[in-house]
Amino acid sequence: MRQALPLDPMLPLAGRIREVAGALLVPPAGPERPQPCGVFVGGEPVAESLCYGGHAHAPINVFPEPRAAERHLAGTYLFGGILSGHFGHMLVEGTGRLWALHGRTDVAGVLFFARPFDKARQCSKMFAQMAALLGLPPVTVLEAPVTVDRLVLAEQGLGSGELMLGRPEARALLRDRLAEVPAEGKGRRFYITRSGQPARRGMILGEQGLEALFAAQGYEVIRPEEFKLARQVAMLRGASHVVGTEGSPFHLLAMAGQAGCKVAVIQRRRSPTFAQICAHLEWFLGGPVTGLDQIASIHAPKKTRNPNLIYLEPDRPALWAALAEAGFVSGAPWANMTAEERRAALHGLETETDQRLRPVAAEDLPEDHGDEEKDAA
Template identity: 35%
Template sequence: MDDIDWDPNDPNTQPLPQGGWSESVTVVRNATVVPPAVSAFVQEAGVLDADGAYVPQGALWRRFRPITVEPAQPAEIAETIPGRWLWGGVLWVHFGHFLVESTSRLWGLTELDGPVDGVLFIPKRPKVGETVQPYHRHFMDLMAPELQIRVIASPARVEELVVPGQGFGIGKIMAGTEKFRTAIHERFAREVEPDGPERLYVSRSALGLGKGGLLGEELLESLLEREGYEIFHPQKHPMQTQIARYKAARQIVAADGSALHLYAMVGRADQRVAMISRRESGAKNQLALNVASFCGREPVLIDALRTEWVRADRGKSDRLSFGELDHAELGCGLADAGFVEGGRDWPALSERQRRQILADRRISGGSGFVESPEFKRRRIRRERRARRAAREAARAR
C-alpha cells in the first residue's frame, strides 16, 4: 500500500517520518496502563483513557502493523500513580530494540509545557517484569539526567499521561521524524567529548557466533589492525566511552548490528561508515536508512559473504544465523571505498583454513547449523566460475 493511501494523522495507520500523528502529543488524564500478560510478538497491551477507550497513539508499530494492540479493560487496578508521566511505550531488554523502539517517544521531552515525574514503560517480556538494565539508565542520563524510569508490570491508573507519537522505529519510521532527530541531536550525549582514534573497527567477535557473528572475523581484525584501525568491542565499555569513540573516528568499519544504531544518534556527515553484511537480512537496509537519515551521509554497504550458516531446523536466515567472510572480496570492497590501502592483497581463506575454523567453532555434525542451501548453490557456482577464469588466464599466458 502506498503512502498516499494512508492518512498521516490517523493513529490507526503506520507512523511515518514525514509527520502526522507520529509528531503529535496526546494528553490522557486518569489513564489506565495495561502491560502484556504473555510473551508474544503481538501483545494486548497499552493505554486506555478514563472512559476505557483505547488510545491508539500509544501503540508500538513495526512496519505496517502495531505489535501492541487494544487490551481488555482490566478487572483490577493494582495501583494509582500520581503525577504527570511521559509515555515511553515498550521497554526492550535487547540493546538494539531498546535504542530503536523504546526511545521513540522521548522527543516529547522537548514539547512539554512543564516538568514530568518520569518516563513510564511496560515490559516487552512479562517475566522480565520491572527490571531496568544499567544501560537503560545510562541512556536516559545522557538524554534527560536524573529523570525517573518506571516500568509497569501490573495494570495501573496514571493521573496524567503524556503520549507522544512514535517518532522512530522499524519500518519507514526508521528514518525518524524531524522532531525525533532534532531532539536526539540537541539533547543526547551533548556533553560527551570525542576521544579515540581516527580509524575504528566495531567488532562482534567477543559476542560469539550465537548472537549473529561473522566467521573469520578474528582474521579481519588482524588485517584491519595493520591498516591502523582500533579493534573496539562496545559491550565491554560504558556507553559514554562508546559514544566518545564514535564521535572521534573519521572512518568506522562495522558489521551490521545494534552498535550502529547508537552511532547514528551521535554521528556526523563528515564521518564515513562502511557496513559489512553478516547475513541475508533486510535489517542492514534499515540500519543504512537510520545512519543516512540521522547523520546526513549514507554508509558504504559491503556484501562480502562467502556463505551463511543457518539453523538446521529452519534452513533460512534469522537472528541466530551468521555469515562467513570472503576476506579477498571484502578487502577489495574496502579498498575501492577508501577505507584501507592494502585490501586488494587480502588473501581468501584456503579450504584447509576454513575447515580448521569450522572445527574450532564446532560448526559441524550436531552443532545445529548448516550452510544455507541457497548460499551454498551460489557459492559453488561462483567458485566454479573463478576456477574456470583462472584456467583460461593460465592458458592465455
C-alpha cells in the same frame, strides 16, 4: 482506531501528541502475542498507546480487559511505549516517543511497559544508562496497573525494521542530547567486532581474521559490550571512520556519531535488516554509508529458520576493493581465507553451536522478513 504509522522520514511529528486526564495504564499480565497492554481513559482504549516493532501497520500490542489500578501517580507523565530486553530494540523502540519532552519542564517521569517475556526490572536496569545520557526524568517500567493525573501520548517516531529511519523530531532529540557527551579523542578509526558475542546471536565467518586486517590498517578493534554506554558514546563521538559487522552498535552510532563520520557496514545475515541499518545511519548522520554485501560463501545447518544461524563469509578481495574506493583502507588487497582457515573457522562455530554447518546457495535459504524480536542483533 489507528492501525498504522507513517513511514515518511521527512514527515514532522509536530502536533502529533494527545494529552489525557485520569489515564489507566495496564501492563502485560501474560506472555501472549500481540502483547496485551495499553492505556485506557473512562474504560475506553486510547489508540495512541498502540506500539510498533518492525512493521508500521502491525502493532505489537492489543488492548486487554482493563484491570484495577494498584496505585496512583500524581502529576504529568509521558507514555514511553514498550521496552525490549534486546539492546538494539530497546535503543530504537524505547526512544521513539521521547521527542515530546523537547522544551517541556512539566513531565514528572516516563512510563514504559516491558515485553511480557522480559522482566520489567531487567528492562529498567538496561535502559537506565541511556536514560541518564539523555537526561530523562525518572523512568518507571510498570509491573502493575497505575493511574496518573495526566498522560502525554506522543506518536512513535522511531522503531525497528521499516521504522528505523525515524522522523525529524525523534532523530533531532537523540542526536542533540547525545551531542552533549564530550568526544573521547578525535579522528579515531574503529572496527566493531561481534567475535565476543555467542555464535548463536549471529556473526560472520572468519571475523577474527578480519579483525587482524583492520588492525593492520590502523583501526582500533572494539567489542562495545565491554564498555559502559557513556564510554561507547564518547568513543563513537571521537570517530572519523567506523566499520563493523551489522548489529545493534550501529543504532548507537547513528544517534551519537559526528556528522561526516565515514561508516561501512558488513552484512552478516540474509535479511532486510542490513539495508535498513544502512539507511538508518544515512538518515541520522546525513551522509552516505558503504554497505558491504560481497559474499564468498554461505554456511548453515541443514534445517534452520533462524537467520542468526546462517553464517556469511565476506569476500575479502571484493571487500577491500569497496573499502579502498570509499577511502577506508589502502595498500595491498586482501586475500580470502585459505581452505584450512575456513575449516578451522567452521569448526569453531560448529563446536559452539552444536550444529553441523554445510555450504548453501543464497536461493536455498529460508525466506527472512527481518522479524528479529527474539534474536540478538
